[in-house]
Amino acid sequence: MRDAHAHAARRKLFARAFSNSSLKSNWDVEVRRKVSLAVRRIKQDASGAQKGADVLKWWTLMATDVIAHLSFGESFNMLELGKVCHLPWNSPTHINESD
């Protein structure tokens, strides 16, 4: 988008939804829920029989679930699944990361 007027209008539209107050009132609970789950999983892995916790993996699942919920209105639920999935929401063509 290179047109200055169109950009300004789009930016104004986005600014409200991304304001601190809007994010806090609309998303605080849902984001905290996902963060808590990610931290719980990291703690489990770190204190379990495994060699340690893959924090990049859990932060990736967490961040993707958060932004998916904000953008699409539905989480990908990858934190619950514990791995990356390519076609969420139980679509018929659902593929799990196999390698």
Added chain:
Amino acid sequence: MPIKRARQIATADDVVYEYGAHAVKNMRSGYGNALNLFGQMLAATDNGEKVSLTEKDVREEAGNLIVAGSDTTAVTLTYLVWAVLKQPDLQALLEDEVAQLSKELNTAELEAAPILNSVIEETLRLYGAAPGALPRTVPSQGTVIAGHQIPGGVEISTQAYTNHRDPSAFPEPLR
């Protein structure tokens, strides 16, 4: 499998665009947990304000947000954990500070916690996930930057990686 992987990459854009249907549906009718940012954007517009957000726009913006909001956050958080763990003194300070906060960790006290916020700021300075360039076009009359005459129309840019390590702004920039 390389072939399967190649197919996934080739169709990734289509797949995200397909998901966009969910974004459009939930923008119009989402409630409770199925609300999304686009519905909130429309709800926040003033009466009579002209809003143009087509179905295609929403699909594309939802795809943009997925790209911009997933790996960047995950990579930065991972660097934060690494940077703290490799400095046990800092780790102890941070743990002490957070231990003083309430059990609920409310937003106001988190925003006021000096060590926590410094750790976040410094992680973003040194390990921000997109320390890229910010290209701008020189106005037609040209300009002088750091003694160099730059003609109009030339694209110039500053880049965060170098700026964030400039010792005149950050003494001991790599610490």
